[in-house]
Amino acid sequence: MPAEARLLTTQRRFFSALREPIFGDSRGRSELPDREGDVSREFVRTANELILPSALLEPVERLELYHRQYWYRLLDSLAEDxxxxxxxxxxxxxxxxxxxxxxxxxxxxxxxxxxxxxxxxxxxxxxxxxxxxxxxxxxxxxxxxxxxxxxxxxxxxxxxxxxxxxxxxxxxxxxxxxxxxxxxxxxxxxxxxxxxxxxxxxxxxxxxxxxxxxxxxxxxxxxxxxxxxxxxxxxxxxxxxxxxxxxxxxxxxxxxxxxxxxxxxxxxxxxxxxxxxxxxxxxxxxxxxxxxx
Amino acid sequence: MPGNRFNAFSDLGIGLGLRSVHIDHILERKPDVNWFEIISENYMVDGGRPQVVLDRILEQYRVVQHGVGLYVGSAQGVDRDHLRRLKRLVAHTRTPWVTDHLCWGSVDGTFSHDLLPLPYTPEAVARAVENIRIVKGELAVPFSVENVSSYAEYRDSTMTEWEFLTEVAEQADCGILLDVNNIYVSALNHGFDPLTYVDYVPPERVTQIHIAGHSRYRRFVIDTHDHPVIDPVWKLYARAIERVGPTPTLLEWDARIPPFEEVHAEALKAVRYWDHTRGRLSHAG
Structure with missing residues (x-):
């Protein structure tokens, strides 16, 4: 894959994961009503293929930090307006x-x-x-x-x-x-x-x-x-x-x-x-x- | 103050982020603040209260622009409309320099409104350098990039974050806004020594320094800008000042914002590290 296309593919996959709906524990620290479910297989695959684990977090948990931030930021902005x-x-x-x-x-x-x-x-x-x-x-x-x-x-x-x-x-x-x-x-x-x-x-x-x-x-x-x-x-x-x-x-x-x-x-x-x-x-x-x- | 070509050899001292909850206080009491940093995107408007407030602040204070939306790490390039809006605002505020983050945040015309980390690869360096050159070509003032705090590292990365930041700044010939709180947050999340980072960054490119508070959870740290600066971050700041010399410094406090005087007092703590460095320099001389 050409180098530039690789960076773009990475950014597209990352952003696509952010846009997935949030479920379960990810809603816990917000005012959002409960919604059962979990991130998709694609989300997990994206995390595992793009992101390294840390000493304390799995790749999917690290991606979920950004995932929550994306949703909370956009929803809070609408609540304000x-x-x-x-x-x-x-x-x-x-x-x-x-x-x-x-x-x-x-x-x-x-x-x-x-x-x-x-x-x-x-x-x-x-x-x-x-x-x-x-x-x-x-x-x-x-x-x-x-x-x-x-x-x-x-x-x-x-x-x-x-x-x-x-x-x-x-x-x-x-x-x-x-x-x-x-x-x-x-x-x-x-x-x-x-x-x-x-x-x-x-x-x-x-x-x-x-x-x-x-x-x-x-x-x-x-x-x-x-x-x-x-x-x-x-x-x-x-x-x-x-x-x-x-x-x-x-x-x-x-x-x-x-x-x-x-x-x-x-x-x-x-x-x-x-x-x-x-x-x-x-x-x-x-x-x-x-x-x- | 030594200053450098990326901060117009300026002697601005300690500044504060201009936040809406403090605006009435600032306009009424006119506190003695060296400069305010504004978020560029908040003032890319055609009129109304944001513009009126900005004009009243500009009558009394020096303003430096800091952006959150250029996304110089975007694989699809910088948004020319955004750059045009930024250029208009620069002409209006007469900011001595402009900063934004070394990150990406949008793809295919859709925006995350976040400062997303880049893989530290030669390809990402090349893209960021190309984007920054475009920005520099449009703006009439020096441009610097800020290191972001991050919660994830890419498998693709072939260099450290400090090597990446330095490589981009040197190839693009731009300045660095060194956020020592972001370094600390990322160091805890990724397990590196923050002093190694501070010691690697080329001091002659450091335009400005950010300090801030953050939130520490059991397994990760989030850059929330909702607390005072903690001692380990002050220690990083001291080390940065020791290397760079007294440099325009800005305290960011964006959530659970206390009264103006409290924020101002927290920012002014930075001066003690300047005095310390000056003292050491004069003894050495």
Whole structure:
């Protein structure tokens, strides 16, 4: 085998072992619920073929030290980023969900801050994992949007005189979410340290539209009227006020929700909050940060 | 302080790792600290609190960047996007040098977020050297690699860790961030004499020294950075200072972090070894 290929093979085999699920004693020093089982034959073979024994540890035990570190580090990071989801699901279900998530969706970014990016999608695709899957998926998206808003750039607000005729974009730390359940209220109560009632079954038709953003350094979640959400979403897609308004006006389901007076007030509010900015000259800069890894 | 070309002949003295639990204290009380080491990846952001905090720290303190994600031992090369982000941050912080670990941690675009050990082979030397040369070519400041603590040794290894570290540093012509706690942890896990390691490393390449605490279990030791520095690690530090001379030194305390003053006092204990070495040097002169 060529030398370089040997190093790569070693690293692939080692990493593949790290990604195996953890069972039995390896879970003992964590909050993870019990899970019977043992590492695979392949894990043992990898350990024995790659690693030397020490005076006190067998190769498989040495590899297990890294194996545990891998899992604990990733799961602890998710637990830190999704405190309201943990409250919603309860500890046992929460650990089960995120463990399953990491098994299926490993980290593809240099930073653990991006690890939860697909957690909402994952819960939607695996509804049997959570007792309230719609709430759980919505809450995962909301908490991840907060993580993104925490560290996103803030560009100078668009001067009101430039609103028409300028290529515009949304403030990079502004995230728009269409939620199927009232998890923004749930999350607010968790954050305030208040008691949280068990969620009711979600009514699919009653969507809530929210903006997640920073005000100074503080994170904020505000509800939006549906038409306001659609206009902002259209601005995000088109980068143009005219195109966005045309797009929204063509939608018959939105026409009755659009009143000139309210739309003017919305724009005044958004400009005041700095939610609208000049579109960057480089179109790649329009890609939300964090999506480049 | 002698200094060398890998630490820009600097006289930074004793520093501390910048940790989020201490930031309010630091910004309010402005303690007299020579320099702070930041984890580069924590500040590779576009805005928000991390950037604001970093800028306020930069107004008052010298900052040195230490990374955990370059993975110069990766068989698939260094991530060019990561390097670009690092370069941007270097320009912003004006760090006098940059360090990261001699390890690997990702494969096929998937990340372990760990500092995984390398087999000590000529092939791994060649790969690391090639990667470090790329890093050096991009950065406008000197680059050094840190020895990691490890819990496993590869059957493939054909040299000791200290021979491997030295070979990489010399072939790549980079500096060494010597972590004496990591040497101690690995020595206990693998059964070698840590002094042999410290005595082998070329002193003229040592940019900076790390000290830290660790956790000792019945059959192994883990590098947890959650305790004060223990005496055997201070002894290794003393030996390193004796060989290298007073060198920028950084205390790492990353878990179960006590109040700022306690961490600072622990770090300042290092000065006594400097004074001791200076005294011996002046007597010899």
């Amino acid at each position: 999704f405190p309201a989801l943990r409250r919603l699901l309860g500890d046992k279900t929460f650990w089960d969900v995120i463990e399953s998530y990491v098994e299926h969706v490993p980290s593809r970014s240099f930073t653990l801050r991006h690890l939860g990016r697909y957690l909402g999608d994952f819960v939607d695709e695996h509804p049997a994992l959570a007792p309230h899957p719609l709430h759980a998926a919505d809450l995962a998206r909301l908490e991840y949007a907060l993580c993104e808003a925490f560290e996103a750039a803030e560009h100078p607000a668009l001067p009101p005189a430039e609103l028409a005729g300028t290529r515009i974009a949304l403030q990079p730390h502004l995230r728009l979410l269409a939620l199927r359940t009232p998890v923004d209220t749930f999350r607010h109560r968790v954050q305030a340290g208040r008691k949280t009632a068990a969620p009711r079954p979600a009514a699919q038709t009653a969507r809530r539209f929210v903006a997640v953003f920073r005000r100074g350094l503080r994170l904020q979640v505000d509800r939006l009227p549906r038409a306001a959400f659609e206009i902002l979403s259209a601005i995000e897609r088109t980068g143009s006020l005219d195109q966005a308004m045309d797009e929204v006006a063509r939608r018959t389901d939105l026409r009755r929700l659009l009143e000139a007076a309210r739309v003017s007030a919305w724009f005044a509010d958004w400009l005041g909050r700095g939610w609208l900015v000049r579109a960057p000259a480089n179109p790649l800069a329009l890609v939300k940060e964090g999506s480049t890894t």
